[in-house]
Amino acid sequence: MAVKHPEPAPSIAPPDERPDKPEEACGVYAVLAPGQQVANLTYFGLYALQHRGQESAGIAVFDDDQQVRLHKDMGLVSQVFDQDVLERMPGHLAIGHNRYSTTGSSKVCNAQPVVLNTRLGPFALAHNGNLVNASQLREDLREIASELTSTTDSELIAFAVQRAVNRGLDWDPAIREAAGLCRGAFSLVIGTAGSLFALRDGHGIRPLVFGHLGEPGDGQWVVSSESCGLDIIGASFEDDVQPGEIIHYLQGEAEPRRSLWCDEPAKLCVFEMIYFARPDSRFFGESLYSYRVRIGKVLARETPVAADIVIGVPDSGIPAAIGYSQITGIPYADGLIKNRYVGRTFIQPTQAMREAGIRVKLNPLPDVLAGQRVVVIDDSIVRGTTSRKLVAALRDAGASEVHMRISSPAVTHPCFYGIDTDSQDHLIAARLTLEEITAHLGVDSLAYLSQEGMVEAAQANSSHFCTACFDGNYPIAMDDDVRSSKLMLEPAGIAASLR
Numbered sequence: 001m002a003v004k005h006p007e008p009a010p011s012i013a014p015p016d017e018r019p020d021k022p023e024e025a026c027g028v029y030a031v032l033a034p035g036q037q038v039a040n041l042t043y044f045g046l047y048a049l050q051h052r053g054q055e056s057a058g059i060a061v062f063d064d065d066q067q068v069r070l071h072k073d074m075g076l077v078s079q080v081f082d083q084d085v086l087e088r089m090p091g092h093l094a095i096g097h098n099r100y101s102t103t104g105s106s107k108v109c110n111a112q113p114v115v116l117n118t119r120l121g122p123f124a125l126a127h128n129g130n131l132v133n134a135s136q137l138r139e140d141l142r143e144i145a146s147e148l149t150s151t152t153d154s155e156l157i158a159f160a161v162q163r164a165v166n167r168g169l170d171w172d173p174a175i176r177e178a179a180g181l182c183r184g185a186f187s188l189v190i191g192t193a194g195s196l197f198a199l200r201d202g203h204g205i206r207p208l209v210f211g212h213l214g215e216p217g218d219g220q221w222v223v224s225s226e227s228c229g230l231d232i233i234g235a236s237f238e239d240d241v242q243p244g245e246i247i248h249y250l251q252g253e254a255e256p257r258r259s260l261w262c263d264e265p266a267k268l269c270v271f272e273m274i275y276f277a278r279p280d281s282r283f284f285g286e287s288l289y290s291y292r293v294r295i296g297k298v299l300a301r302e303t304p305v306a307a308d309i310v311i312g313v314p315d316s317g318i319p320a321a322i323g324y325s326q327i328t329g330i331p332y333a334d335g336l337i338k339n340r341y342v343g344r345t346f347i348q349p350t351q352a353m354r355e356a357g358i359r360v361k362l363n364p365l366p367d368v369l370a371g372q373r374v375v376v377i378d379d380s381i382v383r384g385t386t387s388r389k390l391v392a393a394l395r396d397a398g399a400s401e402v403h404m405r406i407s408s409p410a411v412t413h414p415c416f417y418g419i420d421t422d423s424q425d426h427l428i429a430a431r432l433t434l435e436e437i438t439a440h441l442g443v444d445s446l447a448y449l450s451q452e453g454m455v456e457a458a459q460a461n462s463s464h465f466c467t468a469c470f471d472g473n474y475p476i477a478m479d480d481d482v483r484s485s486k487l488m489l490e491p492a493g494i495a496a497s498l499r
């Protein structure tokens, strides 16, 4: 009897099944700690950064014989690694990566770290962010085109480092030269047999922090996309890798060598603070939980409404809902329960199943909602499909009124710097007016946080943030092929009516 195998599934979901939230691009992690189980430590670090990418995970470990062992595969960190694998990766320096695809599709050849050989030995590179001149860089590197094994911009950065080393440069100048060829967002960790490098692009679009294991001066260093990756292994936070900075941690040296490789104005992605990064991660000296509560307070002052309860859409809407409640005096309640075990590889229900009532991620609590005028706080609206279903579910659960408050301004422009926000023609706020969105979602009222309020809540210099997905002011120019791939509606006149 012939056995028929199923057709391979497409690696990128079709447009109407793409996630209706901005999706984070990656998490990077590195440990330089002779005498420690660096693979295990990196495993835990990646586990803490799992929210930044759930498609693939990988770790490369350097041992004392200048050998590098690499293990990477599709899936969550806990699916890709087990104790047997980690025990087969002894060494003193590890580079780790969690991936969500923004350039290059979701398949194992695009998993990171990227490991390449050079005349100085092998190196491993992990990248968070997105280049906006990848085509140009590929053209610059055309002599190695036949060697490319992936479709990612990260591999291009690695080949630029390899070329510079093989032309005679040492690691530090080679990495600087490669970084100088890149335009866009890139937070990088790069490991060699005896050195760890951490580097951020000139604007510092994606975060990167570092800390130490043991006592200061022990020379045991950890670099992580977010500080929650330090906390999980008991590492002490030392500092951010600054925008435009390269830090060289040399094995055997007590202090890292810090210097700028370029000098540009800081433009941290404000969406990291609103939504992507974990609430226990610290930015500008405080947890994002505190920032998000403050956002809720500003939102309450800007957009008050008469209601009986405030609920947050788990997880990132909850701190803002608590802040909204604190200012208005409207009681906070848990009205939505989230299933936390739905990853990107989870088989999604069909449209028919959804219409039949399958709710995979969020389930409303009728005991809390019935007969209540509800303020529901969410962090953002991208395409509106999830919000619309959520509102219908709240009404099904008995809510008498549903007032939606969004703890960010309207998303009117796509991101090109490492966040998957879909193209502009899929962004509901780029196409419809506030009144039209209100009607489309079926809410009694809808209001967004103002851009001024978002920055006020950050208590930081407003010019230090990238806010392009709210105002179209892109801090880094994109190549035309990149720009035209997503900006379908420019100039976005309708977006102006939301401000």
Ligand code: SF4
Pocket: 205, 268, 269, 270, 271, 272, 414, 415, 416, 417, 418, 419, 466, 467, 468, 469, 470
């Ligand atoms: S465009 Fe938006 S999501 Fe992208 S980096 Fe800027 S603020 Fe962040």
